[in-house]
Amino acid sequence: MQASLVRRLEEPDIEVINCHAISHDEQFLALCPNCEEIDMFQLLSEKYQRSDVLTKHSQRVTGLDWSCFGRLLSVSEDRTAFVWERGTSDGTWRSSNVELKAQRAALCAAWSPNGELFAVGLSSKDTALCYWKEEVNCWVAMKVGKSKAAITSLAWHSSSQFLATGSTDRYCVVYDVSMSESGDLTPSFGTPQVTEDAGSWINDIAFSNGNVLAFTCQDATVRFKSLVGGADAPVEIVRWLGLPFLRLAFVGRTQLVACGFDYVPVLFVQRDGAWQVAGSLDVGGAPSGGPAGVVRESFDEARQRFRGSTGGKASKPGSWHSNTITSCCPLKDGRFSTSALDGTVLVWEMSS
Template sequence: MSAFEIEHLATCITAHAWNADRSRVAICPNNNEVHIFAKKDNSWVVEHVLTEHDQVVTSIDWAPKTNRILTASQDRNAYVWTFAAGQWKPVLVLLRINRAATHVKWSPQENKFAVASGAKLVCICFFEEEHDWWASTHIRKHKSTVLKVDWHPNNLLLATASSDFKVRVFDAFIKKADGRVTRPYGEIPFGDPIFEFDQCASWVHACKWSPSGNTLAFASHDSNLAVANFSSNPPTVEKIKLRTLPLCDLLYLTENSIVGVGYDCTPVLITNSNGWTYQGELDKPGTGAAATSGAEPTNARKLFQNKVDLGDTKTDTKLSTAHQNCITTIVPTKSAGGLVSDFSTSGLDGNVVQWHTKVLETKSKLKVI
């Protein structure tokens, strides 16, 4: 069982992100605003409210090195916020999209970022010194809404998860931002996918690179998790049917352990030991291999099954989990040497939960305490 701390910061939270030293957290309370909370004594108080967006903010990313906040919204806009003279000042990004922006992510070197959208494309954005603005170029090879993006540790490759049932890997090299670098797959035309994975039979909600970039995990709405291994060419893909409701976001704790969050209202652990396997829930007793066989479904799943099978409409929906509704976002809060020991989750219940785990990884076993 993992230790955790719960902070109820809003009625509903669509996204959250932390600054570099974790002294502040930015959230969207399911509207057009971004609230920045700071820790005062033993409580979190609102320090700033960012109101430049016109519709619900869908994604937030806070760059740890440059201290810039990146936000995207259903209003089809993205802003880069810079802190100066005690205020957060926005710079509009020229996205040139006609549908909502769904997800944003800074590159590891923070010299560019990616914006997913409902316009069947991804914007790769970079700063133009001569014009003093953020411009973008488009990756268009998707057939439906792009739901998530994630950068490879090399700062060049970008993975996208789409509702067209596919995961793609692109070379997102931008000459103005990257300069002269060695591209891992040669001079591939911008916007052409290097790899395309169609192992999913429904929307792909999430994709995440491992710390080394050797594997890519992605989760879909049919409650499947797939892991692509790039140590061979072409990559091999291992697919796992989960016992949970669909996952919405993923995080690697180590090269061989993944935490997924979603509609079951609890983080779940999937580990690799001669094959990826579901290990159990992190905020329940009995997490581990012993919990994988014959275990009962979670309370969230029982509630759903009772409504469908029995017509149960009881209003008492108090769950025994830390979250009381779908978890939409998971981000690391403490890591060292490729091991993530602490992470935070937020969801539709308005809670931000900080999880403290102890990860033990050897050649023969992996254990999360």
């Protein structure tokens, strides 16, 4: 498998991107340049061009996500969240209030696949599950679960009935968040269905359409658990010989892209019933050493790269990104996007 570069966004005034999100139809791109503002871009003539700057938050935006209905969710360290919708008449973005009830910073956010709910991971060790309440004309939160440390990642099951959370307490937990057709909570609401000890803090989690739960940890491993076998199914551990991954995205039932400190997206595939590293997807031809395309470098090379990073951008030879990849978003038809601390956003397309 290979990946080709479809689009590249690089603005002179954007030096760092800590999170981004692309709408389902790929017409809009939202990103945060590591501050309290959200830069909006619209796809015009196959290029993303800046259209708006959203300014509601008072501290750094930490999470962005698009719903299937074209709503943008943003959360921030200022303990607030907003849902943005674009007006059909004038094209301006308007925000809806969210009664988040957060005592500490919001760290991540994710819409449910059906677009009716969204979840916000909080540094107060719990998760806010938000729904629209017509009586008060705003989104209202109810708390789900309680961890021993901050919630750093979220992932929804394709049925919108289960929510997975990852925490720095090293546990990955899947909760039942199903509701009845009338909107009432089911008796099993909020009950943990799966609990896994990852051994180290969890950086990101992802659900596949084939009921596979993947989570990556700070110990440079990616772990896979097939939920077809139930809560007691074994966890398959794939070790990475490079630096830890920060983000995961399924681009197929048996294909997972992982990104992080190595500057390059790496493909994991399931072959003969086992998950394994397939290699780097960077079209720039990042060097590989050792088995399965693992990127390596000597101690002297690492030291020189660290020293050079203080004086400007220091990219790995042949890589499109020149700094840590901070965000990875799955798109349709085998596409995915990445953004990094180098201030660029790339859209990739898988090819056989």
